[in-house]
Amino acid sequence: METARNEPVKAALWMLGAITSFMLMAIAGRALSATHDTFEIMFFRSVIGFGLVLALGAGFGRLGEVSTRHLGIHALRNLCHFTGQNLWFFALPLIPLAQLFALEFTTPLWVTLLAPLILGERLTRTRLLAAGLGFTGVLVVAQPDVSGLSIGVLTAALSALGFAGSALFTKRLTRSETILCILFWLTLMQAVFGLVATLHDGTVTWPTAQTMPWLTVVAICGLVAHFCLTTALSVAPAVIVMPFDFLRLPLIGIVGFFLYGEAVGIALILGAGLIIGANAINLWVERPKKASDAAL
Numbered sequence: 001m002e003t004a005r006n007e008p009v010k011a012a013l014w015m016l017g018a019i020t021s022f023m024l025m026a027i028a029g030r031a032l033s034a035t036h037d038t039f040e041i042m043f044f045r046s047v048i049g050f051g052l053v054l055a056l057g058a059g060f061g062r063l064g065e066v067s068t069r070h071l072g073i074h075a076l077r078n079l080c081h082f083t084g085q086n087l088w089f090f091a092l093p094l095i096p097l098a099q100l101f102a103l104e105f106t107t108p109l110w111v112t113l114l115a116p117l118i119l120g121e122r123l124t125r126t127r128l129l130a131a132g133l134g135f136t137g138v139l140v141v142a143q144p145d146v147s148g149l150s151i152g153v154l155t156a157a158l159s160a161l162g163f164a165g166s167a168l169f170t171k172r173l174t175r176s177e178t179i180l181c182i183l184f185w186l187t188l189m190q191a192v193f194g195l196v197a198t199l200h201d202g203t204v205t206w207p208t209a210q211t212m213p214w215l216t217v218v219a220i221c222g223l224v225a226h227f228c229l230t231t232a233l234s235v236a237p238a239v240i241v242m243p244f245d246f247l248r249l250p251l252i253g254i255v256g257f258f259l260y261g262e263a264v265g266i267a268l269i270l271g272a273g274l275i276i277g278a279n280a281i282n283l284w285v286e287r288p289k290k291a292s293d294a295a296l
Contacts (some may be wrong), residue, residue: 005237014232015244021225023252026097027259028217033093035211038086041218043194048219050187057180065178070185073186077169078189085190086164086197087155092150096266097256101249102141103156108279109134118168130281137274140267179230183223200254221290246276 032041057063091100109131138157168245173182198204207215232241249272256262 001062006200011232011241012244014235015241015247018228018232019245019248019251020053021228022223022248023255025218025221025225025251026092026100026212027093027255028221029089031214032211032218033060033089035208036205036215037198038089039197040205041089041215042082042086043198044186044192045219046191048216049183050191052121052223053180053183053187054217057184062180063182064177066184067177067181070173070177073169073173074182075144075183075189077166077173078186078193080162080165080169081186082162082190084159084164084166087133087159091152091159092155094237095150096262096264096268097260098249098253098262098268098272099141099153100156100208101252102268102275103138103153104160104163105249105272105279106134106138106157106247107163107167108159108282109275110161111167112282114164114168118165119171123163127282128280133281134275134278135231137271137276138277140170140271140274162201179227183226187223192210230259246279249276 029041036044042231054063057066088100088104111130113123116123170182229241231246232244253262253264253268287296
């Protein structure tokens with residue numbers, strides 16, 4: 001009973017770590033955008049991250065967990081994440097932080113629509129309703145006009161699709177692979193993807209004394225955020241954990257206002273509310289049933 005009562009507190013603490021890491025990564029990404037392109041950010045971030053994973057794995061004697069059993073799924077997972085993260089970094093300096101994070105919150109809705117194809121899960125009427133409500137929120141946030149969507153809004157929206165694919169393939173991998181194994185292949189494969197993409201134009205902007213600290217922040221925060229989120233889900237049900245993630249939106253809005261003078265308009269608040277409401281519907285429907293309910 002005491003453990004059950006402590007679940008929300010533990011989940012909140014882990015999610016606070018995840019939220020802080022995501023926001024620091026956004027600030028660092030903004031600082032880097034004037035010097036490095038998105039491919040370079042991903043390459044250097046992954047190289048640093050790979051070194052951290054190796055050091056931690058060796059330090060705790062867990063490198064033996066790294067397996068080559070599902071390299072194909074790892075490759076698909078990391079291709080989706082690499083694409084989504086590049087689009088996210090591309091949109092980062094182009095649109096307000098709160099708008100970027102609001103569009104990123106459509107990731108669970110894409111997961112809902114793609115889960116039948118990748119995981120064989122059933123697409124219910126309620127899930128379709130939640131997806132429709134969420135995408136209505138996207139239109140409100142994006143505010144498209146007759147001239148079309150801005151490139152920043154479009155890439156931010158597409159990044160959520162990449163993150164959804166990554167989440168679905170991650171879910172498949174967690175059935176048999178450890179977090180260390182997943183992070184090992186994530187950082188290694190994305191370092192290779194980043195190197196190839198960085199060299200495509202024949203020029204590379206190498207880290208400087210000014211950018212290296214920010215690249216390190218991006219690498220560390222990326223790993224810490226995923227670790228904190230995964231740990232939070234391991235100590236409490238998703239229906240308890242995920243609502244904490246919604247705090248990212250008002251908090252990043254405050255950060256954007258004070259650091260970059262970004263205003264938060266009524267359209268952003270209304271659209272974000274629709275997106276969060278759609279995610280809340282999914283969480284409510286997917287909540288674990290009590291034994292008394294299951295007997296009915």
